[in-house]
Amino acid sequence: MAGSADRRERALSRARDKALAEWSAELGRLRAREDYIPELAYFLDLFEDPSIAAVEERVGMPVAAMLCLQAPVELFLAQGFFPVKIYGGSYAASNLTSPRLPALMCPTLKSILGATELDPGLMRVPWVIPLTCDWLARFKETRDLFGGFEKPVLELEVPRIKEGDGPKELWLSEVHGLSVFLKEQGGLPLKRGRLLESIKRLEGIRLAFLRLTELRRQGLIGSQFFSIVLSGLFRDLPERFQDSLETLVSALSDKAGKPDAKAPLGGVRTGGVFLTGSPVYFPNFKILNLIERAGLQVLGDDLCSSERILPRHVEVGDKSERGLLKALAETYHLGCLCPVFAANDRRAAIIKEATNLADIRGVVFHLLKGCHPYDLDSFMLEETVHSWGLRFLRIETDYSHEDSQNILTRLEAFRPTLEAKRAV
Amino acid sequence: MLVRRYRIIVQHLSFVILMYGGRFGIQLGPAVPCFACPYVSGCGGQCYLMGLQGYIGFGLTLNELMGYQGLRALAYFLLFAFLVVMLGKLWCGFVCPFGLFQDWITWLRRKLGFPEGKFSPETLKALGPIKYILLGWLMVGPVLINLGLLHSDFYLPFCSICPGKPILPLFALETQYFAIDSTNTATLVITTLSVLIAGGTLAGIFARPRFFCTFCPLLALIHLFKPITLPHLLKDPALCHGCGTCQRGCPMDVRKIFKDGGDPDVQVSDCINCGECLGSCAAGGALCYKYAGKTLLASSPGLALGKGKAHRHGGIR
Incomplete structure (x- = not known):
């Protein structure tokens, strides 16, 4: 038994070193890019130490781990908790748990399970898990294979049907349950004033996000930087994050007037694409990196790890406590375009909107193996995208780098088709 | 929200003009497509519904219809139609003084943090036709009076129960429209009903934004012009x-x-x-x-x- 425990400890230690090296290498690569500017340093520094203890120390308040973005961030903050979205982009963490999990399981969740093994701090905080996809519905039990959770876990039942008042009421009661849970875990009681203040704070961040997105539509920020900047939302206090984001936006806006402004990576942009499909989490920026290497530039996306990381706007009319909770619950639920929902045809709206605003000629669908709702969605979306006269490319992959060359070749072959589209 | 900010400015300007304009020589006439209440002393314009009831009530003989009263009624209708075609329901959202009054109450409730009342979809659907019934009543009532089938104290049948009549004059420090008139049974019934409706409307407005608009016959009338606005x-x-x-x-x-x-x-x-x-x-x-x-x-x-x-x-x- 002792030998087995030792072997396990050695494996953990090796995986931890690999994961740290993976994060460090990716950060180093980003810092070495030609389009790196000093205003990005704050955001990259947030990822220097991947542990949850680093976040706890930085924010100086209790933290709660969160999977999926259905749980309103504003509610956590109003009740004195800092929500840490667990990203699960580490290949090393994913490899650690792979042997004990199905081969075709979502690599993001494999990686998150690996992270719970590598970072003991994650087990010392309460978890909130909205049950969006099937993998998440079984996440708590799956974690039991590795020893179970130490702190309470709240699972939120997400209604997959959005139409009608029944699902709205159900989700509102779940969000209310989240509030009770946070209070039980030592959080502050829910107060109308604090919730309103928290909503206003996030609205400020949304406005800064919007400005950054507008700069992205003009090709003034590369997708890898864009993605890591937005991910920083869950790694520092909103006020500090917002200040740094506004500084970055100002710097990029200044850059807009310069001749080389539309040349991330020092290259010439030949094809603007829209990225959709499965989320892309740091440090696994494989697909973003390959798209840029192929001479394409992501001018928009609808990934829940990026442009959809927060709902665009929370409209508050009824300012009673119930009214605020209702506004948050409905905005996070109804506005979510994740393919786990029934009748999700409105997801194409974001692509349509982006194509109205930017020079987008094609859509790249990023599909992580094992992500079945997105797999199905890709076939439906392909038809819609073609009907608009745009090119469509589906790329199915995982966190390994073995297929990188193959994907790069496909992307390079995709590029001339966009050029042809321009000629038309 | 930018739209709301601009709307609030326009609403307040409109309120001042329509409620107090007459005191400064502004008079927009009797065909204003919103609740510019003529019972407010010194108002700057008058709600078309009052004129509409009055014109329908003057008589139905050919002589009257073709006479100066008929032509005046036609002119005011054309003016009303022109204003509606130009601005449609913007009159309701941006200009109506009673609309702004309702928005003030809603603002106050929200500040106090009281929860908002909602009608269920079924209730909303059931309430929808009421504004058309009121519109029908205000057009049929004067005809019935003219034919002697209704007591003449029911003159201006909608105005006499409109919640704007007692409420809006309060902004000119006029409280008399809350009084109960016991001259005869008809006036007693009408004035009591008016006060009850005004009270119910105030309670309704506090519970739900733009509560009265759900029942507003002027909104119904403007909606009939939708194809040409x-x-x-x-x-x-x-x-x-x-x-x-x-x-x-x-x-x-x-x-x-x-x-x-x-x-x-x-x-x-x-x-x-x-x-x-x-x-x-x-x-x-x-x-x-x-x-x-x-x-x-x-x-x-x-x-x-x-x-x-x-x-x-x-x-x-």
Whole structure:
């Protein structure tokens, strides 16, 4: 038994070193890019130490781990908790748990399970898990294979049907349950004033996000930087994050007037694409990196790890406590375009909107193996995208780098088709 | 939210003009398509509903219809129709003084943090025809009086029960319309009913935004002009994210604006063109306001967040 425990400890230690090296290498690569500017340093520094203890120390308040973005961030903050979205982009963490999990399981969740093994701090905080996809519905039990959770876990039942008042009421009661849970875990009681203040704070961040997105539509920020900047939302206090984001936006806006402004990576942009499909989490920026290497530039996306990381706007009319909770619950639920929902045809709206605003000629669908709702969605979306006269490319992959060359070749072959589209 | 800010400015300016304009020599006449109450001393314009009841009530003989009264009624109707064609329901959302009064009460309730009351979809559907019934009543009532089938104290049948009659004159420090008139049974019934309706309306407004607009016969009358009005609120279902923000922002709780029906025409009879839906919608171009076919304003994330510009591609094309 002792030998087995030792072997396990050695494996953990090796995986931890690999994961740290993976994060460090990716950060180093980003810092070495030609389009790196000093205003990005704050955001990259947030990822220097991947542990949850680093976040706890930085924010100086209790933290709660969160999977999926259905749980309103504003509610956590109003009740004195800092929500840490667990990203699960580490290949090393994913490899650690792979042997004990199905081969075709979502690599993001494999990686998150690996992270719970590598970072003991994650087990010392309460978890909130909205049950969006099937993998998440079984996440708590799956974690039991590795020893179970130490702190309470709240699972939120997400209604997959959005139409009608029944699902709205159900989700509102779940969000209310989240509030009770946070209070039980030592959080502050829910107060109308604090919730309103928290909503206003996030609205400020949304406005800064919007400005950054507008700069992205003009090709003034590369997708890898864009993605890591937005991910920083869950790694520092909103006020500090917002200040740094506004500084970055100002710097990029200044850059807009310069001749080389539309040349991330020092290259010439030949094809603007829209990225959709499965989320892309740091440090696994494989697909973003390959798209840029192929001479394409992501001018928009609808990934829940990026442009959809927060709902665009929370409209508050009824300012009673119930009214605020209702506004948050409905905005996070109804506005979510994740393919786990029934009748999700409105997801194409974001692509349509982006194509109205930017020079987008094609859509790249990023599909992580094992992500079945997105797999199905890709076939439906392909038809819609073609009907608009745009090119469509589906790329199915995982966190390994073995297929990188193959994907790069496909992307390079995709590029001339966009050029042809321009000629038309 | 930018739309709301501009609306509040226009509403307050309109309130001052329509409630006190007469004291400064401003008189917009008797064909104003909103609750510019003639019972307010020194008002700057008069609600067309009062004129409409009066003109219908003067008589039905050919001589009267073709005489100066008939021609005057026609002229005022044409003026009313012109104003409605030009601005449509913007009169309700941006100009109506009673609308602004309701918005003040809602603002107060929200400040105090009292929860908002909602009608169920079934109730809303059931209440929908009431405004048309009131419209019918205010047109039929004067005819019945003229034919001697109704007591003449029911003259101006809608004005006598309109909640605006006792409430709006309060802003000119006139409280007399809350008095109960016991001259005869008819006046007793009418004035008691008027006070009860005003009280119920005040309670309703405190519970629900624009409570009275659900029953407003003027909104019904303006809606009849919809096919020829120049302003129109339209939706592009292909750009809608389905977040429901528009419906939550809507004081009238119009559900069609959110429902995915594929129909671009979302200006239903309850819509008051306040622009709250458009101003709160963060989907670029999903909702747009057109005037004579040209896009005036379209939804955008910047507009919703309060500091941006309108969607530059103008939404529906």
